[in-house]
Amino acid sequence: MMNRLATSTHQIGQLLAVLLLVSIASFGMLELLPGNLAYTLLGEGAQPADLARVEKELGLDRPMPERFFRWLGNAITGDFGKSYTSGETVWHAISQRLPVSLELMIGAQVLALLIALPLGLWAGYREGSAVDRMISSIAFGVLAVPHFVLGIVLLLLLAVWLRWLPASGFVRLEADPIGNIRSMILPCLTLALVEAPVYLRLLRSDVASTLREEFVVVARAKGLSDWRILLTHVLRPSSFSLVTVMGINIGHLIGGAVVIETLFALPGVGRLLIESINNRDLVMVQGVVLFTAASFVLVNLLVDTIYAVLDPRLRHGR
């Protein structure tokens, strides 16, 4: 018990340290940006008096460490600041965009698992056979297609040539659920096809090695059917690498799939970041980067907890 407590305290300490470093980095990166913010805001013909006034308003005349701690303190209480260009608060902008990114992430993960689970199980079960070689080769090939290329090919095929789906134009879920799903299929499918080969390969090799374990021999000796063994005995112990990588992907995608959101013009968090970068909206960029990194760290912590559910051996200290 004490051991476990110590482990989790250690983990949380580590987490906080990483979050602190992340926030220093997101703050520091933009501090390095050439050019004066007040100058950027006011444009070229700015008067020195106006510059000084804006600098004072924004607190830019304060020393850097003071500004950092003020920014961090506000960020911890959920106040990421307000955009200089649009006046919108960072938190409001993120919360507006987050549902889109989450829908994309969940849709893509579900589709990726629907593709990867059966094929990965099958290939691992028939390791070395013609079926395995075919599935593995296709996965290897798809793995080499950059995600934006895959998106464009699917777009060309399903939207331009076959005209089954809209090419772009996001429809909000509350406005038109059917239209929303239609507008999300292409982006979700693209992302799913990018991730499925990775999941498939991990699952395949883990299933193949689990099948060589003694408890599988025992299960066979008990006369269980192959599919029953695969689903009830093999799948769970074979899914650790899969869960790890899924965790990393989910963590990444909370901050938005920048490229996919750009390609399909989805108003998600990733798109928000690109727009803010293009508008030189530093406060927004800082906020989105910090939010993205923080959610990534937190999701990884969550994944560590899921391990304990998957593998009972990890529940009792290490």
Next chain:
Amino acid sequence: MAVSDLNVTVAVARPKRTARFKRPTLRVALPAIWIAFVLLLVATADHLPVPPPAQMDFDAAEAGPSVAHPLGADVDGRDILSRLAHGARASITVSVAAPMIGLLVGTFFGLVASFYAGVTRTAILGVLDAMLAFPSLIFALTLTTVLGPTLINVTIALGIMSIPAFARIARANAIVLLNREFVLAARTAGASDLYIMFREILPNMAMSLITYALTVMSIMIVAEGSLSFLGVGIPPPAPSWGGMIAEGREALERAPQICLIPAFAMFLTVLSLNLLGDAIRQRSEAKDGALS
């Protein structure tokens, strides 16, 4: 018992010599040929019998292949082959130079973190963890924006992005190697930490680092492509494959080849690097297996 009874043959047969130069299989030959072709394209980009990459020929805009434009022309009437060759320069530069940065810096920090306990290790590992906490593309994106979008800065940003992974691999390898007898022997002989690091440990993990560098090369081609595609990479009019794909999107319905030609080139390059990396990995794994 007669002495001759004990006289068993020790070596039944001479150890089989494995053929050193096996004829490469198609899985190795084809990718190697494609990579060689891309390198040739890069080397001869300036001397190809096609217009320079930025020259616009509006009469030929979105035209298919012709004598003047072997692969056709893009939306602004610029020659696609010419842009492909010059764009390959960007892709190849980034994909070779960025992993180098990661390899050199990452390996160094990985080695140091495996050698010295205490504050040094905690600091290095903490910073690496924090770097890994940034989704890699967002990290590269922000860094490129901060540094300014030029080929060198894109390379630096992507290089920095690859440091943590190299450091982790170096550290994982070094921790295992540090417990081996030859390190103990070197220590007993009075070798300095630096000597052990660079003359004993480093050569022994070079293979796995180089294999990983090959994987990173293909990741970098896609990453550079993504940055250009998002419009924060190498600024136009300088050609890059990602930029060409992004620009071709507006003509996707009328002339999909403008988009698909650079996309296909990128796909083949990434696939080739993956196949070569796979082959090298299988070879080195077989060798490691024979040793231990």
